[in-house]
Amino acid sequence: MKQYSILSLFIAATIFGSCYYDVEEELYPTLDCTTTNATYSGVVEPLLKSKCYKCHDAANNNGNITLEGYTNLKKYVDSGQFIGVVKHSAGFSPMPKNEAQLVDCDIQKIEKWVTDGALQN
Numbered sequence: 001m002k003q004y005s006i007l008s009l010f011i012a013a014t015i016f017g018s019c020y021y022d023v024e025e026e027l028y029p030t031l032d033c034t035t036t037n038a039t040y041s042g043v044v045e046p047l048l049k050s051k052c053y054k055c056h057d058a059a060n061n062n063g064n065i066t067l068e069g070y071t072n073l074k075k076y077v078d079s080g081q082f083i084g085v086v087k088h089s090a091g092f093s094p095m096p097k098n099e100a101q102l103v104d105c106d107i108q109k110i111e112k113w114v115t116d117g118a119l120q121n
């Protein structure tokens with residue numbers, strides 16, 4: 001009998017111990033991420049401005065790629081390159097180059113804007 005209770009204590013400790021280390025953000029990654037109103041002018045353009053324009057605006061078009069302005073960006077949306085580089089998908093050069101990947105919520109907003117039709121809104 002005593003052995004069983006020690007065993008169940010051990011099991012309980014293992015189960016609750018693992019719960020203790022669960023991080024809410026990892027369990028529910030979308031919890032605090034609101035992707036409604038993910039518009040070009042409100043979300044996408046400001047993100048590009050802060051993370052991408054220093055290399056891809058009209059003056060600094062690294063890799064011959066200009067992302068400044070809706071029409072310029074749209075080409076890379078339509079080719080799949082925009083989502084590919086932002087999500088660090090295989091076969092694309094991960095962006096922003098030599099910097100940390102965009103935070104998950106920003107990537108979700110970008111994806112929402114693209115699946116909504118990548119409108120000039």
Ligand code: HEC
Binds near residue numbers: 056
């Ligand atoms: C530090 C400079 C730098 C920053 C910041 C940067 N890029 Fe780039 N990007 C480059 C260079 C250089 C290339 C040319 C290909 C290469 O060297 O990987 C490139 C290539 C690309 C390409 C084409 C690559 C492919 O595989 O199709 C896209 C699309 C792109 N960048 C988008 C972005 C986006 C979106 C951001 C912001 C999230 C960004 N870049 C931030 C320098 C940068």
